[in-house]
Amino acid sequence: MNFCSQCGSAALSFEVPRGDNRSRYVCGHCGTVHYTNPKIVTGCLPLWDGKVLLARRSIAPRYGFWNVPSGYMENGETVEEGACREVREEVEASVTNIRLHTLYSLPHINQVYIHFLGDLKGPGAFGVGEESLEARLFAEEDVPWEEIAFTSSTFSLRRFFEDQKKGQAQVHIGQLLPPGQK
Amino acid sequence: MNFCSQCGSAALSFEVPRGDNRSRYVCGHCGTVHYTNPKIVTGCLPLWDGKVLLARRSIAPRYGFWNVPSGYMENGETVEEGACREVREEVEASVTNIRLHTLYSLPHINQVYIHFLGDLKGPGAFGVGEESLEARLFAEEDVPWEEIAFTSSTFSLRRFFEDQKKGQAQVHIGQLLPPGQK
Numbered sequence A, B: 001m002n003f004c005s006q007c008g009s010a011a012l013s014f015e016v017p018r019g020d021n022r023s024r025y026v027c028g029h030c031g032t033v034h035y036t037n038p039k040i041v042t043g044c045l046p047l048w049d050g051k052v053l054l055a056r057r058s059i060a061p062r063y064g065f066w067n068v069p070s071g072y073m074e075n076g077e078t079v080e081e082g083a084c085r086e087v088r089e090e091v092e093a094s095v096t097n098i099r100l101h102t103l104y105s106l107p108h109i110n111q112v113y114i115h116f117l118g119d120l121k122g123p124g125a126f127g128v129g130e131e132s133l134e135a136r137l138f139a140e141e142d143v144p145w146e147e148i149a150f151t152s153s154t155f156s157l158r159r160f161f162e163d164q165k166k167g168q169a170q171v172h173i174g175q176l177l178p179p180g181q182k
Ligand SMILES: [Zn+2]
Pocket: A004, A005, A006, A007, A008, A009, A027, A028, A029, A030, A031, A032
């Protein structure tokens, strides 16, 4: 942030506003406090017959890696609507019976992943969206673990297959801390 | 948004960027696309002996109304850390054994509430934070339902007491749509 988006002034300082307890960009001209907050990445792991549908990314970052269909939640939608939209966009599928699966924080990059599980309408009821190179159903033993795009996806996949073996679904909370932190 | 925060230009247009499918503020001078996304409000309902701890707000909006301790999630924290921070700030308590309770979207104001449940350390192990007028433990029959600050809090409270009667906790997904929408 170089300029105040309210008044256009370059007189920004990074300081603790009065009554606050952490630093924000504050405009020295018009007084506006510019807050920034974590973003939600919402997605859904489409299921069919114990298999999971993954999409191979055709965009950066992690081009060519496999991912749970997911993306930034947009204004004007619910978390579930965003997850279903991402499934439509990335693997051209609709999912039913969606249920919450994971809540995964990445505090060092200010992101929170929220993944649902959802049922596909058939073993071939999907396509390949613009941001995907390929989409494929994987049984656990076929998942390309070394080629999963993000730790949030690995977390969701591991927990799904564990729950499936136990025959019991639950919501899982996780986080990734930067290297060296615990 | 009146000025580009990157270059200070006033040449902003609200348009669909190339390769995108929804309108954003785009700078005609430097080309920066300004994304805005929903914010997370994180909180925790502190529990003791089947009772819930609520805080009466000393700030706008909804001054004087009762609320589940909660507030905007900040950069650099996990969702759970944010919830515990809000409990410390608003009712000067620490909670243990925190578990996810609700995920509640308000798409018309671009907010997502995430509420946890947590256990207090004793029936008097709390205080009154700066943004609160008062804090009090309520049994279900004593909850001031007409004076609850936000629908997200009412949702969390109703679901908590229902689950308690069933003897079974689960995660609840909800949403508030603007009047007239369904
Ligand atoms: Zn300004």
